[in-house]
Amino acid sequence: MPIKFYNTLTREKEIFSPIKKGEVSFYSCGPTVYNYPHIGNYRAYIFADTLKRVLLYEGYKVKHIMNLTDVDDKTIRDSQKDGLSLKEFTEFYTQAFFKDIKSLNIIAPQKFTKATDYIDEMVKIIEKLLKNNLAYKSEDGSVYFNIRKFKNYGKLSGLVLEEQKENAAGRIKKDEYGKDNIQDFALWKAWDEKDGDVFWNTALGKGRPGWHIECSAMSMATLGEQIDIHTGGVDLIFPHHENEIAQSEGATGKPFVKYWMHNEWVLVDQKKMSKSEKNFYTLRDLVDKSIDPIVYRFWLLMANYRTRVNFVWEALEGAETALKRLYNLCLELGSNVGKVNSEYQKKFKEFIEDDLDTPRALTVLWDVMKEENLSSADKKATVLDFDKVFGLGFADLKEEKIPEEVQKLAKEREQTRKNKDFSKSDELRKKINSLGYEVKDTAEGQKVSKL
Numbered sequence: 001m002p003i004k005f006y007n008t009l010t011r012e013k014e015i016f017s018p019i020k021k022g023e024v025s026f027y028s029c030g031p032t033v034y035n036y037p038h039i040g041n042y043r044a045y046i047f048a049d050t051l052k053r054v055l056l057y058e059g060y061k062v063k064h065i066m067n068l069t070d071v072d073d074k075t076i077r078d079s080q081k082d083g084l085s086l087k088e089f090t091e092f093y094t095q096a097f098f099k100d101i102k103s104l105n106i107i108a109p110q111k112f113t114k115a116t117d118y119i120d121e122m123v124k125i126i127e128k129l130l131k132n133n134l135a136y137k138s139e140d141g142s143v144y145f146n147i148r149k150f151k152n153y154g155k156l157s158g159l160v161l162e163e164q165k166e167n168a169a170g171r172i173k174k175d176e177y178g179k180d181n182i183q184d185f186a187l188w189k190a191w192d193e194k195d196g197d198v199f200w201n202t203a204l205g206k207g208r209p210g211w212h213i214e215c216s217a218m219s220m221a222t223l224g225e226q227i228d229i230h231t232g233g234v235d236l237i238f239p240h241h242e243n244e245i246a247q248s249e250g251a252t253g254k255p256f257v258k259y260w261m262h263n264e265w266v267l268v269d270q271k272k273m274s275k276s277e278k279n280f281y282t283l284r285d286l287v288d289k290s291i292d293p294i295v296y297r298f299w300l301l302m303a304n305y306r307t308r309v310n311f312v313w314e315a316l317e318g319a320e321t322a323l324k325r326l327y328n329l330c331l332e333l334g335s336n337v338g339k340v341n342s343e344y345q346k347k348f349k350e351f352i353e354d355d356l357d358t359p360r361a362l363t364v365l366w367d368v369m370k371e372e373n374l375s376s377a378d379k380k381a382t383v384l385d386f387d388k389v390f391g392l393g394f395a396d397l398k399e400e401k402i403p404e405e406v407q408k409l410a411k412e413r414e415q416t417r418k419n420k421d422f423s424k425s426d427e428l429r430k431k432i433n434s435l436g437y438e439v440k441d442t443a444e445g446q447k448v449s450k451l
Helices: 039-057 073-081 086-103 119-131 211-223 234-252 283-288 293-301 313-332 342-352 358-370 376-390 404-418 422-434
Strands: 004-007 012-015 023-028 061-068 111-114 135-137 143-145 184-190 200-202 205-209 227-233 257-263 266-268 309-311 437-442 445-450
Touching (some): 004 257, 039 227, 039 376, 086 293, 119 143, 119 211, 119 234, 143 234, 184 234, 211 227, 211 234, 227 234, 234 257, 313 358, 313 445, 342 358, 342 376, 404 422, 404 437, 404 445
Parallel strands (some): 023 061
Antiparallel strands (some): 004 012, 135 143, 143 184, 184 205, 200 205
C-alpha cells in the first residue's frame, strides 16, 4: 500500500512520491526562542517527529532541518526588557527547547538552523526579488514584497486577493498580522531606534530581516530550491507559509514545496492555546504535577494530527494511566525478543501509511498486547517495532525495584491465597495499592508493578 499524506496545497490526500527516489528533504518551522514554548507549540514538533519516524520506518533516507527564529520583533523586544544581548537571551531559550524535545523523545533534526547565521543568504534572495520586480524599496530603506506582482498569491491558504479588500494595498512592517490583513510584507526592515544594537550592514542597507524571509533562506541553503515536505501548525498557513511560497518561488521560478503538511491546534476551554491569551501550559507545568512529558506525546498520538484537541488535566491523567498499563504489560513480556508478527505489522503499516493514522495504529498495539496466540518474545519484538514510530520508549523500560515493604505484603498475600483466606488477600491487595503498586495473579504466579 502506498503512503498517503494530506497536502494542504491541494486539499486532498496524495500518494507520497519524493523528488529524489528513496530520499526525503524535510523542513519544519521551529520555535521563536523568546520564551518557553507552550504544549500547543509542541504538538507541531511531535507531529513532525512522528512523520519523520514513519518515513524512516518505511525505509526512506530523511534529511530534516528545523529552524530557530532568533531574530524578530519578539526576540528583540524581550531581550531589551531583560537587559540582555540578543544572542545571550535567545541562547537560554534555545537550550531550554533542546532539553524539552529530549524529554518528549523527539529525534533531533540533522541540523537546527539559526536565522542570524543566514543573513547573507536572505540578502541574496531579496536582491533577486528586487531584480525580478517582485519587491520594492520604501522611503525609509525597508524592502517589501509586492503581493500583486506574484501571480498565485493565496494558493496555499485559499485567500482571495481583491482590489477592494480592506488594507489589500497597504504595507506591513510587523512580523505577524491578522488573517484577513492581506498586505505587502517586509523582507528587510531598515534600522530604527527600537532595534537598538540589533542590525546588519548589508547591500540592502543597515537593518535586519523580516520573519518570513528567514525560513526561505534557511530551507533553500540547507535542502535546495525545491523540497519534498514542509511542516508547521495550521496557524502558520497564513501569512507565514503563504509568504514563504511567494518569496521562494518569486526568486527561483520553481515550485517551492511538494507537500505542505499542517497539524491542528491544541485548545484550552475550546479556545486556541496561546501566549497572547495567557491560557497556556508548558512542559514545566506537567512536570510540576509529576507527569512525564512522554505522556503528553502519547495523548496526542491518540488523536489524528489534523484534529483539534481540547486539553484538560483529567484527559492527560487518563492517558498516563493507559501508558503505564502498556509499560507494565511490556515489562511482563520479559527480556527475550523474538520475531515481528507479520499480520499485525501489516495492519499497523496500513494505518500509519494512511496519513499517519496513529489512533488506529495504537489499537493494533493494544491488540498485540492482548493476543493470546503470540509468544511473549514475538509480542515484545512487535511492540518494539511499532515503537519506532510511536517513540514512547518501550526499549528503555526497566523493571522497577519493588520496595521491601511491598514485597513483604505480596508474599503475605500469596500465603493467604494458598490458605484460601480471600478476604485477607483482598485487604492486603488494597494495602499494596495504597502504596502505589498493584498485584496481579498470573499463570506464573503473582506479579507486582507500579500503578
